[in-house]
């Protein structure tokens with residue numbers, strides 16, 4: 204029984220943060236008169252929310268990828284924005300959209316005479332053929 208307990212507690216001996224977290228949980232349960240079942244129920248809810256959060260993040264990334272092109276300089280996904288649609292987006296030419304690399308060290312920018320909608324259609328077509 205003692206050997207089993209030692210094996211269970213092995214990670215807490217090695218990792219001071221894990222140990223601190225476990226200690227906080229136990230103290231909280233004790234102070235609030237909670238049971239281990241209460242803790243497991245709460246942990247399950249947290250876990251579900253965490254998994255849901257990851258799934259939503261992955262979905263958002265997939266959508267971004269489906270509407271984006273890789274930067275020709277650094278190959279990170281770029282963001283497409285409309286230009287010449289109001290006073291703050293004037294470029295002084297016939298550009299209708301701009302690709303902006305999200306990489307701060309790259310800063311690649313490419314203006315285009317295609318509209319955002321035209322680009323979206325083209326990306327959809329390209330991914331459909333590929």
Ligand SMILES: [Zn+2]
Pocket residue numbers: 274275276277278279304305306309310311
């Ligand atoms: Zn780039």
